Amino acid sequence: MGxxxxxxxxxxxxxxxxxxxMSEGFxxxxxxxxxxLFYGASFTxxxxxxHYMNMSVAYAIWSGIGIVLISLAGVKLFNEQLPLSSIIWIIVIVIGVIGLNISSKVH
Structure with a gap:
């Protein structure tokens, strides 16, 4: 369920x-x-x-996957540029999230 x-x-x-x-600065x-509304529901x-997961793992996954999806949305929906260096650092974040998830299962 978590x-x-x-x-x-x-x-x-x-x-x-x-x-x-899309709010263009409110x-x-x-x-x-x-x-x-979306942010309130997200935090809820x-x-x-x-309640079901360790806080460190849940937050790392929430923020890590969020970074990846938001970066992709910026490129696809708003024609933003994503330089190679940004892609590399996003990959590092994903590796960190995976590592944190794996290490929490070991303990």
């Missing part, structure tokens, strides 16, 4: 960040409102996930 809550938290966080970009009403589901 993984389902975490997946929902990640999807909602991605939606909140996309809404933030100059557009509905994307601004949606941003707050992250809170539920923490």
């Amino acid at each position: 993984w389902l809550f975490l997946a929902l938290a990640i999807a909602l966080e991605l939606s909140g960040t996309i809404s933030m970009k 100059t557009r009403l509905w994307p601004s409102v949606l941003m707050f 589901f992250l809170n539920y996930a923490l």
